[in-house]
Amino acid sequence: MDSDTHRSGTTLRVNGKPHTLVLDNRRVLLDVLRDDLDLTGAKKGCDHGQCGACTVLVDGRRVNSCLQLAVALDGCEVTTVEGLAGDGEELHPLQQAFLERDAFQCGYCTPGQICSAVAALAEAAAGHPSHVTDPAAPSGRPVPLDADEIRERLSGNLCRCGAYPRIVEAVEDVIR
Structure with a gap:
């Protein structure tokens, strides 16, 4: 079987910038973000969609990027923790609240926690x-x-x- 039969041209808008990539149809979004686009905020925790460390936003909705096939997102807007603050140096209010509340210890889950919190606020x-x-x-x-x-x-x-108590406090700070 020809190796090109498993590859597709895919355009993703990641943090507001278009990226056209030729991807193996079996690659997940997390690996594309980390390996191809050098966006290492989303973490590979369990690689089974159970821990949320890889959470990013796709068209404003949270997804476990370790389970999402990248080619299925052709034309979608993907926002990672790196893209939440926009172009400036000012942090997103949730990022700032996490810092102020010391809502992390090792920080491994923090990017996924913050992306999930952004979506949770929008859902509510x-x-x-x-x-x-x-x-x-x-x-x-x-x-x-x-x-x-x-x-x-x-x-x-x-x-x-x-760090759950501090995470909850950080989210509460943003909604007040």
Whole structure:
């Protein structure tokens, strides 16, 4: 079998910049980000979609990049932790809050935690309920984020160091 039969031309917009790549159809987004684009914020933790260290945003929605085939994202906007702050030196409010609250210890999971928190805030603002959202809450209205909501919405991101209380506090700081 010809090696070109497993390759596709793919254009990804990563952190606002287009990248046209010829990729093996079996490569995952995480490996493309880290190996081809030198964006090493997203980490390879479990490589099974269970820890969330590889979380990035695709068209504003969080995904485990270790499970997402890169060629399936042709034309999509991918945002990594490196792209959250934009072009300036000023950090994204969540990045700043994580620093101010010391919401990390080793820092390995932090990029995934921050990307997940960005998406969680957007989901709540759009009225998407979580498992702990009050069933009596009006449908389609923004969901108020308390500590329980934040913990539930970030439950797919694991921290081996146990920095969860500070992570919740950092997210609370941003929504106040």
